[in-house]
Amino acid sequence: MAEQNLENIDLEQYPHINKGLAGIVAFSTTKSFIDGQTGDLIYAGYHIDTLAENATFEEVCFLLWNDRLPNQEELDELHNKLRSERQLPEPVIEYIKNTRKDAEPMAVLRTAVSMLADFQDDSNDTNHAIAVTAQIPTIIAAFDRVRNGKEVVSPLDEGSTAFNFLYMLNGEKPGQAAEKTMNLCLVLHAEHGMNASTFTCRTICATESDMFSAVTGAIGALKGPLHGGANTAVMNMLLNLKEQGENADPVKFTKEKLNKKEKMMGFGHRVYKTFDPRAVHLRKMSKELSEETGHEYLYEWSEAMVKTMKEEKNIDPNVDFFSASVYYSIGIQPDLYTCIFTMSRISGWTAHFFEQKANNRLIRPRALYVGEKNLDWVPVEDR
Ligand SMILES: CC(=O)SCCNC(=O)CCNC(=O)[C@H](O)C(C)(C)COP(=O)(O)OP(=O)(O)OC[C@H]1O[C@@H](n2cnc3c(N)ncnc32)[C@H](O)[C@@H]1OP(=O)(O)O
Numbered sequence: 001m002a003e004q005n006l007e008n009i010d011l012e013q014y015p016h017i018n019k020g021l022a023g024i025v026a027f028s029t030t031k032s033f034i035d036g037q038t039g040d041l042i043y044a045g046y047h048i049d050t051l052a053e054n055a056t057f058e059e060v061c062f063l064l065w066n067d068r069l070p071n072q073e074e075l076d077e078l079h080n081k082l083r084s085e086r087q088l089p090e091p092v093i094e095y096i097k098n099t100r101k102d103a104e105p106m107a108v109l110r111t112a113v114s115m116l117a118d119f120q121d122d123s124n125d126t127n128h129a130i131a132v133t134a135q136i137p138t139i140i141a142a143f144d145r146v147r148n149g150k151e152v153v154s155p156l157d158e159g160s161t162a163f164n165f166l167y168m169l170n171g172e173k174p175g176q177a178a179e180k181t182m183n184l185c186l187v188l189h190a191e192h193g194m195n196a197s198t199f200t201c202r203t204i205c206a207t208e209s210d211m212f213s214a215v216t217g218a219i220g221a222l223k224g225p226l227h228g229g230a231n232t233a234v235m236n237m238l239l240n241l242k243e244q245g246e247n248a249d250p251v252k253f254t255k256e257k258l259n260k261k262e263k264m265m266g267f268g269h270r271v272y273k274t275f276d277p278r279a280v281h282l283r284k285m286s287k288e289l290s291e292e293t294g295h296e297y298l299y300e301w302s303e304a305m306v307k308t309m310k311e312e313k314n315i316d317p318n319v320d321f322f323s324a325s326v327y328y329s330i331g332i333q334p335d336l337y338t339c340i341f342t343m344s345r346i347s348g349w350t351a352h353f354f355e356q357k358a359n360n361r362l363i364r365p366r367a368l369y370v371g372e373k374n375l376d377w378v379p380v381e382d383r
């Protein structure tokens with residue numbers, strides 16, 4: 001489609017027009033605060049560094065849903081509820097078994113989550129949030145096993161979200177270190193203000209639609225490579241470089257991409273104009289894990305790309321950059337990375353759903369019409 005010509009439009013009449021809604025404040029929220037200049041991120045009062053050091057994913061879920069941390073009894077109750085909801089309805093397992101083995105995992109996840117709506121016993125949003133948070137990891141693990149010709153592994157009636165996901169994915173209980181890494185990734189990706197998928201979720205909620213519709217739409221938004229899909233794209237970029245063997249040169253690779261006006265995936269952010277605070281933690285993990293697993297080159301290439309992007313464009317990495325090498329080092333298939341992001345961001349989406357519903361107004365901005373007016377109708381045979 002041709003680029004639109006806005007030359008004859010008096011844009012001063014439309015002070016609110018802003019491509020990509022950059023800088024527009026659409027909602028107030030208690031869920032998270034981001035300072036894009038200092039690189040600070042707070043979930044419901046707690047700095048991301050504090051959460052990264054101390055929190056479990058389940059504590060973050062409770063925090064985002066209730067705006068406070070749970071006491072032990074409340075945390076135990078949440079664990080129990082999540083455990084009791086992990087099993088998938090049989091028709092959803094059947095769908096996963098019967099879909100194409102080369103289907104995109106995010107597309108399978110989107111369809112399976114949409115199906116879950118049909119199997120709810122009530123219309124209670126809190127129960128729905130728990131059910132969808134519990135079942136997303138089961139869907140991802142089941143699809144990965146089925147497409148690799150393996151039996152689906154049922155969830156255990158014990159352990160955390162991180163523990164159960166790795167167990168269902170690999171068919172064996174994870175060690176403490178792997179569970180800790182997965183938990184930290186879930187904590188770091190949980191919530192991020194009015195990002196595209198959360199905005200989608202709130203927009204669907206605002207029509208008084210249901211949580212499963214809102215989450216299904218949000219998954220569709222997160223899938224895109226300019227959003228959560230970037231983590232898979234980063235890994236593909238690193239793997240492309242690996243294919244160059246001895247000639248692999250991350251600095252040259254980065255400069256060539258920039259010269260071709262291509263985006264370096266995992267860099268840049270609408271809000272952060274400095275190092276993403278989550279990437280600080282992921283960078284550290286990437287270094288440690290790549291050394292432990294003999295993938296040092298991945299970390300070294302990543303650092304060379306970070307340096308080159310800073311020098312050439314003054315652009316820093318976002319959350320998706322180092323998460324790629326972290327997931328790779330713990331043996332997860334690259335095309336599952338955005339699904340893992342979903343496993344975590346479901347907590348933020350559902351929290352925003354509650355918040356939107358509690359203070360709702362239909363979300364309905366305007367578009368500036370720049371097309372023709374008053375055209376004469378031409379019969380089809382004369383066009
Ligand atoms: C979880 C998340 O969603 S985090 C984001 C994940 N997405 C990515 O990593 C994809 C790569 N990054 C990008 O495409 C962008 O930085 C976005 C989409 C994240 C943010 O986009 P916007 O705020 O619209 O910034 P925009 O795309 O206008 O970029 C501004 C300038 O920086 C450049 N730029 C931004 N990101 C990059 C990048 N990754 N590589 C190269 N140049 C970039 C743009 O080319 C543009 O330059 P110009 O002014 O010379 O034209």
Ligand SMILES: O=C([O-])CC(=O)C(=O)O
Pocket residue numbers: 191192193194195196227269270271318319
């Ligand atoms: O905030 C955004 O625009 C993108 C996002 O979801 C994140 O960085 O976690």
